[in-house]
Each structure stands twice: as structure tokens, then as C-alpha cells.
Amino acid sequence: MLQFAKKHFSLVVSVLVVMLSMTGMSSSALAQMNIQITGVGQSLYPIAVMRFKDESKLPISVTDIIRQDLARSGYFKNTENGNASESDEGTPNYKSWSARGADALAVGSVVQTSAGQFEIRYKLFDIRKSESLGGLNINSSADNLRAAAHKIADDIIFKLLGERGIFSTRLSYVIKEGKRYRLVISDADGQNIRNAMNSGEPIISPSWSPDGKKVAYVSFEDRKPVIYVHELATGRRIPLSNQKGNNSAPAWSPDGKKLAISLSKDGNTQIYSINADGTGLQRLTRGYTIDTEPQYSADGRYIYFTSDRGGNPQIYRMSAEGEQVEGAKRITFKQGFVTSPRISPDGKYLAYIANIGGAFRLYILNLATGDxxxxxxxxxxxxxxxxxxxxxxxxxMKVSGKRVLAAVSVDGNSKQVLSIPGSDVRQPSWGPFMD
Known part of the structure; x- marks a missing residue:
């Protein structure tokens, strides 16, 4: 077990290293993310997002947030980046906008309805087809203007590209500042950071519930790894698993009723399932090696996990009811050392970390073709x-000795790096769509 843990960045090694190095530390002030975008695709959709009329009434610029969201998507090129505004009433001059190189036009305005309350109006036009695509009227408090801007960017993505945008989703991650840890929740762009938990002991492995209302994670506040489920709206949390030994790697089932977890209570680390209220613990693997990092398939029928049963760690798949149902099938064969399985929401792809000559690198596997x-x-x-x-x-990933967050498109063409100056950012988890 120890040899396996030393060689890879799975949750097993996270738990072991944390247990060897737990110390107290001091906190620092909240800081915002810096975002660097590189390698966007060559064919970008040109769109003109005009400055929203009367936006100066707002404490922040919704126009800038919309423009930044679209740029980060890797699909759009903003053709208008200045302060010129365009009326959101009537019909635009389609020929004029086409001559200016825009294939789409977004316009909007702001109306203050009462103290601290605003109505954000937006309309979208397809310049190539010379037609209106509709828009939105969003009532928002001053505190929720970022959410309003993200909602508009998502609407633009859906109307022009036919897919659901992810700018209204949220991230969870851990910020290490000095010797203190904070589990935080942020917008999808890393901004608008809110504390969920602040601790002098490590926090690892946050995992979102399917409805986006809860986060499960591992905390060392009791000087050992314990799994908690944290209700974000109220701050209420319950200890999901506090068994003898390591309690680690929580992963929700698609229906939110269960979690798969890794426990070492009976010796070597094995995979169990447990109800979301902490009842109904059931052992799913019964090997003599390490089985860890469980992840449910998109349909909930299977669990993918990391195991060194074949010598080096690889990804395997078993029935969600346990290995005894039909055994475990090995999934990864391309590299000799593989950990950290994650399944795409549509169930088509497996992301994982492979050790390539001592370098730990992000890979993606097409589950249908094996590529x-x-x-x-x-x-x-x-x-x-x-x-x-x-x-x-x-x-x-690491940049200049500190951990930062990064996001890469599944085709590898677009990459973003999100960093907080002076902080070490780690253990990211991307939240689900919010209805």
C-alpha cells in the first residue's frame, strides 16, 4: 500500500501525506482569481456585445462579465470591446453590423427598480440571418449581478450554438494560504469566492451533489480523515463516515441518494457505498490490494475506480452493486500507471492522470473507441x-512552485489558468447545472 501511495497523486496518497504533515496556520484576506486564456480555436464566432445602456448605475459591469464569459468559452471573438452602446429597442441595421464583421449582436439596458434592485434587459440578434433571437429580462439585487450576467452569457451560448452554457455553474476548491486551508465556492470563472469552511487542518476531495446544494469532502479537523456532507445554503453539515482508519474519496451517485467512498477500516483500502444520511454502509470490493477513488457512471449502473490489483494502478469498472455481481473490468491500457478517474456527464469520456516518465499528465479516453x-x-x-x-x-497544476487551477477543452485546443496571487489552489470540483 505504501509503495502504491508514494507513486501517484490519488486520494490515498493525499490522505497519507496530509496525515504526516498536519500543522496549524494563519488566515489571510480573500483574493480574486487571475485568469489567463491561451490556445483558443482558430475559427471563432464573431459577436458584438455592446455596452449595456445606463450600466453606470450598477456597482459592477455586466457587459464586461458577459464579454469575459464568451471569450473564455473558446468559441467567440468579441468584435466590440469599447464603451459604445446600442439601443435594445427596435431593429438593428443588419447590413451595417455585417460590414463591421459581426455575425451576432447582443444589446441591453439597465433600469433601477428600487434601492439596490435592478432590471437587466438584453436582446440577441443573428446578423447573418437578419433576425431577432429574443432575449431576457432579469430582476436582480446588487449582490446577484454576476449571476445575471452569467445567465445572459449562457443564453447567448444556447441560442447561437445550441448547447447549454456552464457560466452559471459553480466551482469548489481548496485554497492553502500559509498553513491554513479554506474550502471555497466560486462562480465558474473563479470569481465571487465564498468560504464554505476554514480550518487549520487539511481539507481534500470536495464532491458536488447532483442538485448542486451540497458538497461532500474530507476534513482532518479531528486529526484524522473524516468525510462530511456540507449543506451550502445553511452551513449545516453531518459526518458521513468516521470509521476507524482512513475515510476518503466521496463520490455521489447520479440520483444523490448514495455516495461511494474509500475506507481502510478492515485493513487495506476498499470501496464502499453509503446512504447520503450516513446509514446503510455496504462493502463493494474485497481485494487484497488498494481499491480507491470511486466514481459512478453517468447512468449510475457502474462504479469506476483505481486499483493496483494488476501490479501498477489502473482504472477498473464494476457494477454499482459491488464487484461480486460480475467482477471488475480493466478500462485503461495505454499507460503503465493511471489514477484519478472522472466520467463525463454524458458517459462518453473518462478523464484520468497518467504517470509518463515521472510526469503526471491529464489524459482523456473515449470509452467507445478506446482512443x-x-x-x-x-x-x-x-x-x-x-x-x-x-x-x-x-x-x-503547478506554476512556479505553487498549485493553480486550469481548465482545458476536451479537444485540447483551449486552456485557461486560474490563480490567486500568493495562494496555493488545489482539489477542484466543477459543480452541476443548477435548475
Whole structure:
């Protein structure tokens, strides 16, 4: 077990290293993410997002947030980046906008309805087809303007590209500042950071519930790894599993009724299922090696997991009811050392971390064809997590000795790096769509 743990960045090694290095530390002020975008595709959809009329009434710019969201998507090129506004009443001059190189036009305005309350109006036009695509009227408090802007960006994505945008989803991750840890929740762009938990002991492995209302994670606040389920709206949390030994790697079932977890209570680390209220613990694997990092398939029928039963760690799949039902099938064969399985929301792809000559690199596997490709050329990638639309993978990497978050498109063409100056950012998890 110890040899396996030393060689890879799975949750087993996270638990062992954390237990050897737990210390107290001091907190620092909240900081916002810096975002760097590289390698966007060559064929970008040109769109003009005009400055919303009377936006100066707002404490923040919804126009800038919409423009930034679309740029980060890797699909759009903003043709208007200045402060000129365009009326959201009537019909635009389609020929004029076409001559200016725009294939789509977004316009909007702001109306203050009462103290601290605003109505954000937006309309979208298809310049190529010379037609209106409709729009939205969103009532928002001053505190929720970012959410309103993200909702508009998602609407633009859906109307122009026919897929659901992910800008209204959220991220969870751990910020390490000095010797203190914070589990935080942020917007999908890493901004608007809110604390969920602050601790002098490590926090690892956050995992979103399917409805986006809860996060399960492992906390060392009791000087040992314990799994908690945290209700974000109220701050209420319950200890899901506090068995003898390591309690680690929580992963929700698609219906939110169960979690798969890894426990070492009977010796070597094995996989169990447990009800979301902490009852009904059931052992699913019964091997003599390490089985860890469980992940439910998109339909809930299977569990993917990491095991070194074949010598080096690889990804396997078993029935969600346990290995005894039909055994475990090995899934990865392309590399000799593989950990950290994550399944895309549509069930078509498996993201994982492979050890390539001592470099830990993010890969993606097409489960239907067996084709695998590296998404990065990194040396210290870890903790992959798919976006809710399956188009991007969020992960952690090292830059100048500190961990930062990065997101890469599943074709590898677009990459974003999100960093907080002076902080070490790790253990990311991308939340689901919110209804």
C-alpha cells in the first residue's frame, strides 16, 4: 500500500501525506482569481456585445462579465470591446453590423427598480440571418449581478450554438494560504469566492451533489480523515463516515441518494457505498490490494475506480452493486500507471492522470473507441473534474512552485489558468447545472 501511495497523486496518497504533515496556520484576506486564456480555436464566432445602456448605475459591469464569459468559452471573438452602446429597442441595421464583421449582436439596458434592485434587459440578434433571437429580462439585487450576467452569457451560448452554457455553474476548491486551508465556492470563472469552511487542518476531495446544494469532502479537523456532507445554503453539515482508519474519496451517485467512498477500516483500502444520511454502509470490493477513488457512471449502473490489483494502478469498472455481481473490468491500457478517474456527464469520456516518465499528465479516453489523448503537456496535473456540459476539464497544476487551477477543452485546443496571487489552489470540483 505504501509503495502504491508514494507513486501517484490519488486520494490515498493525499490522505497519507496530509496525515504526516498536519500543522496549524494563519488566515489571510480573500483574493480574486487571475485568469489567463491561451490556445483558443482558430475559427471563432464573431459577436458584438455592446455596452449595456445606463450600466453606470450598477456597482459592477455586466457587459464586461458577459464579454469575459464568451471569450473564455473558446468559441467567440468579441468584435466590440469599447464603451459604445446600442439601443435594445427596435431593429438593428443588419447590413451595417455585417460590414463591421459581426455575425451576432447582443444589446441591453439597465433600469433601477428600487434601492439596490435592478432590471437587466438584453436582446440577441443573428446578423447573418437578419433576425431577432429574443432575449431576457432579469430582476436582480446588487449582490446577484454576476449571476445575471452569467445567465445572459449562457443564453447567448444556447441560442447561437445550441448547447447549454456552464457560466452559471459553480466551482469548489481548496485554497492553502500559509498553513491554513479554506474550502471555497466560486462562480465558474473563479470569481465571487465564498468560504464554505476554514480550518487549520487539511481539507481534500470536495464532491458536488447532483442538485448542486451540497458538497461532500474530507476534513482532518479531528486529526484524522473524516468525510462530511456540507449543506451550502445553511452551513449545516453531518459526518458521513468516521470509521476507524482512513475515510476518503466521496463520490455521489447520479440520483444523490448514495455516495461511494474509500475506507481502510478492515485493513487495506476498499470501496464502499453509503446512504447520503450516513446509514446503510455496504462493502463493494474485497481485494487484497488498494481499491480507491470511486466514481459512478453517468447512468449510475457502474462504479469506476483505481486499483493496483494488476501490479501498477489502473482504472477498473464494476457494477454499482459491488464487484461480486460480475467482477471488475480493466478500462485503461495505454499507460503503465493511471489514477484519478472522472466520467463525463454524458458517459462518453473518462478523464484520468497518467504517470509518463515521472510526469503526471491529464489524459482523456473515449470509452467507445478506446482512443486516449493527452490534454496537457504538464508534469504535475491532478484532480480532474468535468464541466456540467462535458466540454471542459478542470484540474490542478503547478506554476512556479505553487498549485493553480486550469481548465482545458476536451479537444485540447483551449486552456485557461486560474490563480490567486500568493495562494496555493488545489482539489477542484466543477459543480452541476443548477435548475
Amino acid at each position: 486516449a489523448q493527452a490534454l496537457t503537456d504538464g508534469t504535475s496535473d491532478e484532480s480532474p473534474s468535468f464541466a456540467a456540459n462535458g466540454r471542459y476539464v478542470l484540474y490542478s
